[in-house]
Amino acid sequence: MKGPNAKKRKTSHDQNNGRNDNQDDIFTSKPTAVFTPKGGRSHTLSIAIPGSIVANCHSVEQKSFLAGSIARALAVFCVDEVIIFDDDEKSNNTKKNNNDSNDANDSPITKTKHQISRDDSQPGGFTAYSDPSHYLAHLLSYLETPPYLRKHLFPMHPNLRTAGLLPSLDMPHHLRANEWCDYRDGVAISETVVDTGLPQKVNVTNEQYSDNARVTVRFSSQDEPDNADAVGSFAPRTEAGYYWGYSVRRCGPLSSVFEECPFDGGYDLSFGTSERGAPLTEVLKQDEGDGGGGDPGYKHLLIIFGGVAGLETAVRNDHQLREMGIRPTEAEKLFDYWVNILPGQGSRTIRTEEAVWLGLTGLRGLVEGTHRLRGSS
Known part of the structure; x- marks a missing residue:
């Protein structure tokens, strides 16, 4: 069994393209229409x-x-x-x-x-x-x-x-615990600690929040999932082009x-x-x-x-x-x-x-x- 610090699966937009490797039949038991960002969007x-x-x-x-x-x-x-x-x-x-x-x-x-x-x-x-x-x-x-x-x-x-x-x-920001994205929504459990649904809590150093405030964070690296910067709720859309609810x-x-x-x-x-x-x-x-x-x-x-x-x-x-x-x-x-x-x-x-x-x-x-x-x- 994987430990709590194991890397999370990065959401892929071309995993097998919805096709079973062993057959020519289309694999339809799981949805494959994953949202793919196309660059920052201001409109x-x-x-x-x-x-x-x-x-x-x-x-x-x-x-x-x-x-x-x-x-x-x-x-x-x-x-x-x-x-x-x-x-x-x-x-x-x-x-x-x-x-x-x-x-x-x-x-x-x-x-x-x-x-x-x-x-x-x-x-x-x-x-x-x-x-x-x-x-x-x-x-x-x-x-x-x-x-x-x-x-x-x-x-x-x-x-x-x-x-x-x-x-x-099932929107892009409705992430599972085993899915990785550079952005994630969470809730502040202290002034600088945010629960983002991952096994480990995230430390935010650039902002301070009251308890139970909803926060959007941006990770600098998948190798450091316990540190992130707080960003505006619009940042995933304007910076990367994600649809963020x-x-x-x-x-x-x-x-x-x-x-x-x-x-x-x-x-x-x-x-x-x-x-x-x-x-x-x-x-x-x-x-x-x-x-x-x-x-x-x-x-x-x-x-x-x-x-x-x-x-x-x-x-x-x-x-x-x-x-x-x-x-x-x-x-x-x-x-x-x-x-x-x-x-x-x-x-x-x-x-x-x-x-x-x-x-x-x-x-x-x-x-x-x-x-x-x-x-x-």
């Missing part, structure tokens, strides 16, 4: 969804399934940020009145990943009915967190009583999605989705260049999905947009592009969790650089 992909979609589900199991379906889409399509906004007037008024209070229902990931506190995820009780936005943020935050950190960052809570029904996301931001009405953008300069490209929008085929064209991988043509891309009654309802219930004179029929003015992600749909409605998958699929070419906006050079 980001964000989506915004209304928390009210949780209220449209009747049972607790349906609510959990909805959160799990959205989380799977975020992971599969490498979404960097998900924003949960309120599209009903009652929630907006409550949010406005309690804006300055220290509400125990605030999601732990409304803060950055480095500022999560155990106390932030401990509201008084089950919030799927009383505060659907908090419930959705809580579950999405829980699923994004590496499994070996969840016991530290997410105490037992009524919202997590159906956690066993939630799917695994998504942040969860909860905000008030639709206008606050833009106003509270965490990126310098805001979102420079935005899409609003509606059955009354233009088909994506009229908005995008295939790139005639090198087939993708270059400059995507934007810095921070935002895709906003509406709830049961569409984005027009979110505009109607946004007091700031009303003061600006923007009517529900003018919702498209808020976005650079107003698109229909599935023209000719066979069902009368497309659920938001379905629209997220469809929208991210339709805009995948733009994200990957294989497609460009029509009219752009």
